[in-house]
Structures are given as structure tokens and as C-alpha cells.
Amino acid sequence: MQNNFMDEELKMRFPFNGDFESIASKINYSVNNVKNQNKVYFNKLMVGICSMLILLITGGVVLPNIINNSFVVQYWEDKSIVQKYPTFTYSNIRYTIFSTEIKKGIDTEYVGNKVDDITVSGIDEYNKDKEYYINAEIYEINNVYKKCAYAIKFEGDNNYYSYLNTNYQFETLGDFIEKLNLKEYLQFGTATYKNNIVYKDFDDSIVWNMLLSDYSLVNTSLINNNYKNPLMSISSNIEALGIQNVSVAVNDEGYIQTNILGTAKTFYIGEERVNNFVDYIIKNIPKKNIF
Numbered sequence: 001m002q003n004n005f006m007d008e009e010l011k012m013r014f015p016f017n018g019d020f021e022s023i024a025s026k027i028n029y030s031v032n033n034v035k036n037q038n039k040v041y042f043n044k045l046m047v048g049i050c051s052m053l054i055l056l057i058t059g060g061v062v063l064p065n066i067i068n069n070s071f072v073v074q075y076w077e078d079k080s081i082v083q084k085y086p087t088f089t090y091s092n093i094r095y096t097i098f099s100t101e102i103k104k105g106i107d108t109e110y111v112g113n114k115v116d117d118i119t120v121s122g123i124d125e126y127n128k129d130k131e132y133y134i135n136a137e138i139y140e141i142n143n144v145y146k147k148c149a150y151a152i153k154f155e156g157d158n159n160y161y162s163y164l165n166t167n168y169q170f171e172t173l174g175d176f177i178e179k180l181n182l183k184e185y186l187q188f189g190t191a192t193y194k195n196n197i198v199y200k201d202f203d204d205s206i207v208w209n210m211l212l213s214d215y216s217l218v219n220t221s222l223i224n225n226n227y228k229n230p231l232m233s234i235s236s237n238i239e240a241l242g243i244q245n246v247s248v249a250v251n252d253e254g255y256i257q258t259n260i261l262g263t264a265k266t267f268y269i270g271e272e273r274v275n276n277f278v279d280y281i282i283k284n285i286p287k288k289n290i291f
Contacts, residue, residue, distance in 0.1 A: 095163035105159030112140030174215025
């Protein structure tokens, strides 16, 4: 298949380990499945797609929900429970589902003590923004700081869904790892070098020992934009938080960068340590060309 301009931009700019054909198919699916292509909702769809293209072309950080969540406004009765109620507010903090394409909840092994009963609201955009309400129960996620994430169980549904405080600001790498219990919950997949070579089947301890061992590293994204095109990006999942296919990466300016919890976080580790890690992966881990 011949590469077009969009293919090249995705490879150059997209900061995560994405399946580009899947991304394209989702956009195509969305366009072809608008039930009522009236002017208002079709324009919303096109604005969403154009916004994504602008971010990709300019090298902006594209968050997971831009790709994972459909731009199409669905009928209320066709929505899943998390599409109907993608956010809730508790103790003046707004919590958001990682992706409205989530089909099932988290495993009950991650669910801790019940915290409270709440009422959650959702908007039916097709019916003059009619508001619906549902009762729900909030639960702790085991060993995860409550201001970062909760599990929620909706009335009439047996699943527990993780909702995230994407605005939480972690001061240091240690703060980030410990409050999300990443040492236990973070799962690494493949490493992608310069967006075109994949390295797989490596032990997670390599990443922890070479990149994530210094808990004192300051989260520099709080004051500077150090989130760049990745030199090497490692696909990552956190089942307990319902997070899939996010990135822990390094860039050629010496930063660790990640979009875990939906917003950019960067930690300066130094160019030497970045190069040592990349060299180790290249020399010791099996690779596969994907483009």
C-alpha cells in the first residue's frame, strides 16, 4: 500500500505506540456511521477530525481520548454506560473514563473499599441536551491514591470502571510511581525506535533499573514543555486503571516522557542515561520492522 501524507505525519508526530491502520479505520467508521448527518453534528465530527490533524501535524501531544473516543454523537439508547456517563465529580475533583470505547470494567481484584454513594449525570446531545441521572457507588482502587483515580459501579451494572483525575500534578517520579502503584500495576509491551523498529520480549526490570529507579527526578512538565518526538517509546498498559496503549518514552534531549493518566509528564534523566538505555535495547533485544 502506497504511503500518503497522513501516513507519514502519523509516523513522525504521533507520540504513542499506535496501530495507524486501526486509527484510520476508526475515523472512517465514525464518518460512515453518522445516523443523522444534520449540519450541527456533522460539523462537530469534522471539527474533531480537523483538530486531531492539526495536533498531529504541529507535533502537539495527542491524548488517548482523541483517538479512542468517537467524534460521532450517538443516540442515547445506543451508548454504553461509560459513553452515557464519561465523567463524574466527587469532592470537587472531576474524574474521567480513559476511553469511552471500554467494553468491560476492571477486575474485581483491583477494587478496594466502598467510599460513597453518588448520583452521576449524563447528557443526551440528540435530545436538546437532555440530562439523565444514575445512582452509583464509588470504590477505592487498591493502593492507588484516591485523588488520582476511583472505581465506580453504576446501578444495574455489575462492572467496576476506573475513572481518572487527569489533572493531578505529580511533583516527582517517585510521587508518580507510588501514588499510581505503578511498580505493581504498570505493564510494558514493545519498544519502538524512531517510530519504525519494534523491539519485543524484554524484561520489565530493564526499564525500571535503567530509567525509573531515581524517584527524586522532578516532573519538569509542570514548568516546561519537554515533551518531544520520542527517540524510543514503550507501549504500556495499566489494567487497574483501565489504561491501554499509552507510552513511557525517552527523547533525544535526555527526558523520560509519558502520557499515563492522560496528560504529559516529563523527567530529566540526562542524555547519557537515555543513550545507554536505547543502546542496550538495540543490541540485546529481538527486533521487527513494522514500516
